[in-house]
Amino acid sequence: MTETYIATLDRIVDGQTAVLLLEENGKTVDQLDVDVTKLPPEAQHEGAVLEIAVEAGEFCDAEYRPDATQSRKESAQERLDRLSTKLSDRDR
Template identity: 50%
Template sequence: MTDSDTAVLDRIVDGTTAVLLCEADGTVVDERTLPVERLPEEGRHEGAVFELELEDETVRTVTYRPAETADRRAAMQERFDRLANRLGEE
């Protein structure tokens, strides 16, 4: 059986191990580790969004999602800006 998950790169440990947080409906539901070499080079940064193709719980392919990564980054910046404005008003 083939399945897919959305995952976000949380961190890279010792330059060798990628820690990915798997999500379902915006909630973290699992954590997977992969060798960094398995990630597409352009997505080897914190916050990068990937689609993981799974077969029997084994990661078969990892696809970088640059548009989704940019959307999330923009949404985070917008939230940060709103919070900063509120703090400036106090």
């Protein structure tokens, strides 16, 4: 049975192993290590969001989700901006 997950490329180890964090309902539920060359070329970077297919615990396929990747990047930047603003306000 093939399962589908949203996954985020957390990091690339030794330039060849992509560490994917698998999500269900917005929460990380598992990790899957995949040869980075099995991912679409445009998704071979940290923070990339993909929809992946897994069968019997093995990676089958991945589709890059550029809109989700951009949205998460912007959301993370907004959080950092808010935190840095709050810290700078404390210095006054």
